Amino acid sequence: MLPGEPLPVRLMNTVWADAAGVHDDLTTATALRRWLIDVGGFDLGNVPTPPELTEARILRDSLRRLAAFVTDDNRRAARSPVESADAAVAMINDMAADQARVVLLRRTDKLHRESVTDAAPVRTALAAVAGEAIELLAEPAAGALRACHAPHCVLYFVKTHPRREWCSEACGNRVRAARHYRRVRAGRQ
Numbered sequence: 001m002l003p004g005e006p007l008p009v010r011l012m013n014t015v016w017a018d019a020a021g022v023h024d025d026l027t028t029a030t031a032l033r034r035w036l037i038d039v040g041g042f043d044l045g046n047v048p049t050p051p052e053l054t055e056a057r058i059l060r061d062s063l064r065r066l067a068a069f070v071t072d073d074n075r076r077a078a079r080s081p082v083e084s085a086d087a088a089v090a091m092i093n094d095m096a097a098d099q100a101r102v103v104l105l106r107r108t109d110k111l112h113r114e115s116v117t118d119a120a121p122v123r124t125a126l127a128a129v130a131g132e133a134i135e136l137l138a139e140p141a142a143g144a145l146r147a148c149h150a151p152h153c154v155l156y157f158v159k160t161h162p163r164r165e166w167c168s169e170a171c172g173n174r175v176r177a178a179r180h181y182r183r184v185r186a187g188r189q
Contacts, residue, residue, distance in 0.1 A: 002157060002167055008133035009145075009156050010039055011056075012063045013167075017154045022077050026060065029053045032122075042125035052122040059095050059126055062088035066137050067156045073147035078154040096134055098127035150175050 002013055014025040014035065026032050029048045036042045048056070065080040065088040067073065082088045098119040106114045117124055135141060136158070146164075148155045150171030157167040166172040 002155065004160075005157055006132060006136055007040055007129050008063050008136050009067075009158060011035075011060050011129055012067055013155045014060060015064065015154060017077055017152050019152050022154060026053070026057055032056050036122065036125050040125055040129065042121070042128070044121050044125065048122045052120070052126075055095070055123070056126055058082070058091055059130060062091040063133055063137075064156075066092070066133075067145060067147070070137055070142045070145050071147040071156070073156075075147065075149070075154060077152075078147065092130045092133055092137075095123075095127055095130035098123050099131045151178060 002010065005013070016023050016025070026035065029050060029052070032048045032053050033044055036044055036048075061080045061082045064078065065082040065085060068078060068080065069085045069088075080088070082091070098117065101115045101117045104114050104116055106112055119127060136145065144159045146157055146159050146167075148157060148167035148171050150166050151174055153167060153171050155167040155171075157164075166175065
C-alpha cells in the first residue's frame, strides 16, 4: 500500500481498513518475510521466527502509536495496542540500537572492510526501519506526517504536496463523492 511512502509509514500501513473492517497484513512469519523482501528490499535467508514476527508487529504498533501522537489522530479504528507513547519510544529506541555495526578489516588475498553486526537478519532489517522511523517522527520531519481521515481509512502518509489531504486518490475520491452525495441529498429535501 502507498508505494511512495517511507519504509516506516509502509510498515504502519500493514494495518488497513475497508468497509469490512480493519485488516492486518502481518499475520504470519511468511507474510513478514515477504514484506521485508518485497517492500523493504532486505536480503533475508530464512523465514522469520515467531518471536521475530512478534517484534515486527510490536514495532509496527509502536510506530502507529507515535504517528497518532504526532498527528493528533484519535480515530478509534487507528488505535494501537501499544499503551503509551513512552512505551512506543522505548521500543523503537531498543530496536534501533541493533543498527550498530562494527567495521572490521578482513584479509583474504587482499585486505577489505567488512561491516558486521551481532543481530539476526530480521532484527537488522527491523532496526533499519526503526532508525528511519526516528528520522521521520522527530521534528522537523514529523510535521509532514499525516493521518488519512477518509471514511474507513486508518492509513498514514507523508504530505509531499501542499494540497495533498488524503493518503491516496481513492480516499480523496471517496471523500469528494460522499460530499457530493450529501449536497445532492440536501438539495432534495
